[in-house]
Amino acid sequence: MASPLDLDPRWRALTERGGVIDLGFDHPSDWPHAPREEAPFVKAGADQLASELCRTGDRRFLRASLSLPIRGAEDALGVALWAEVPQAVFYAYVDLLDGGPVPEDSLATLANDLTPVAMAGAPVHLAFGDGSERPAATLEGIAEISFDALLDLYEASGTLGRSALKPS
Template sequence: MTSILDLDPRWRALQDMGGVMDIGFDHPSAWPHGERGDQPFVKLGDDQLASELCRFGEDRFICATLALPIRGSDEHVVFALWVKVPNEGFYAYIETFDGAASPAPFDGKLSSDLGPLANLGAKVSLEFNDTSTRPTATLAQGATDISLDDLIDLYEATGTLSRDDLSKS
């Protein structure tokens, strides 16, 4: 299906590169110890970081997915982002790995920098599907969709893609 974005050379270049790329955050913004990288687990003192969970000091974080439609197209970009959650929610989620039922939805605070889309600390609602998928995040305030310009800005900020990559013919 043709979209209005098909008229934008940056969109066409992105499509030529394989299409919309999802954006993942290695760790919560509050994590001071650097990237986890290829390591499955990082432990520094009492602080711990894995691909789905993080404990830093008294704070607990869960990695969740947020899907936003891209204005002018039928496509979505999916973010793997971090949400600071209450301790009770964190431990209820951990229990699902041992077969417990998924917890009821609860709120947390955004802990990944989404630039113009939402402020750090913005309220995020988490919904839990099953243990084979990450929780689904919904921003309580902030973007409900994303512009191509904002997407490109986030690609640059996260090192996913350079704006210059989209201007090459």
Template sequence: MSLLALDSRWRRFNDDTRQCPCCGQSFSGIYDLGYDHPDDWPHGPRKDQDVVQVGDDALNSDMCRFDGRYFLRCVLPLPVRGADDHMSFGPWAEVSEDTVQAYSATYGADPKPFSGGEGLLANALPGFEDSAQTAVTLAGTSPAERPALSAIDGDLAEAQANGISFDELLDIYAAAGNDLRPHLTQD
């Protein structure tokens, strides 16, 4: 048994039948945080549109191009120490045109494997406010999955390598605008 299993907050966080005594809210455990577009995207959110096209600038759910820059939406996993699961961010990475073309080749009638590449993180991540423009590597995945990101150095790389605590996870959610901590302290 992990020490995390002894934390009553963790048990409440993962019990979808429990209702918070102050608001009635239920929780079902770890959830991911995604991003509609790179932070620098100048044309607003995509919302329910398949593609936002403004002149030569374009944004869909997986790729973005504007001002001669190219971006891919990726997955950046963070293991949670003591848990069998991880939390993932769904940020964008600024990459070269060659990397976008290699990723585009994973689609279509004759898909090719994505060999990965290098880039820069294109979103500031809550809990890692200095993370925007962090150097990252993109790992190839199956054609049905977004590339996996790994930070090359800094706090984000350390968190990916060593995992985050449950308290750090709650801090990330709070920094993203959803402070669950008060709802997990009492029955």
């Protein structure tokens, strides 16, 4: 089935490049140390950053997956983001990773800037499902994004500039 976006030359250029590019963040925006990059773990004093968990000072973060459907398309943007959670939720999640029970769904705070979609600090709902996958994040009040918001997000994150999608 054809997408209404098929009429947009920028959408066609994006699909010719391989389609929607998912985004991922190495660390929460407030992480004050070097990025983890390819290292499995970074420790700076008492602060720690691993692929799924982060502790800095008295703050606790965990990695979550966000899926944002793109209005007018059958595609969705996937985002691996960080959410700041209460310590009780953080340690319940650590227990889950060690084979413990699945934590209850929780309200958290977005720890990465997703401008223009949502700024760091926005409310995020985390659902832990059956515990076999990364928690699923839902941004409060945002069910889908426009193609222009996707392009703005790509530009803001340095993923892809609009000029790369100009028709030749």
